[in-house]
Amino acid sequence: MIELASESIDVLCGKCGLRHNILRKDYVKPTLEYFLRSMGDEIEYIWHFRLDCPSCKNLNTFDIFAYEYPPGYMNWKDHTNYTGSIRMSKIKFSGDIDLGDDNNEGNEDE
Numbered sequence: 001m002i003e004l005a006s007e008s009i010d011v012l013c014g015k016c017g018l019r020h021n022i023l024r025k026d027y028v029k030p031t032l033e034y035f036l037r038s039m040g041d042e043i044e045y046i047w048h049f050r051l052d053c054p055s056c057k058n059l060n061t062f063d064i065f066a067y068e069y070p071p072g073y074m075n076w077k078d079h080t081n082y083t084g085s086i087r088m089s090k091i092k093f094s095g096d097i098d099l100g101d102d103n104n105e106g107n108e109d110e
């Protein structure tokens, strides 16, 4: 099981550029999809975020993806900015998974 582990996610409004902070308690639940592979299921996690900008009323949407395969290992992560903008390097994941080199990516302490 992969989870978003960052305490918060910074989002820049795609219209006015205002910076928003989505707290962990407000994270959406991921949708899961299973694909049968030779070494078991590959699991695709997608977190669909929607955020109304309080300043300009723009609806910011972005998705975060993670792929678990073989079971217990995160082998890919990605995101799509539709109207909002996030920095993927700031996003941390957790779970009973091997984070590998991603462990050293980014730095939450600024």
Ligand SMILES: [Zn+2]
Binding pocket: 013, 014, 015, 016, 017, 018, 053, 054, 055, 056, 057, 058
């Ligand atoms: Zn805005």
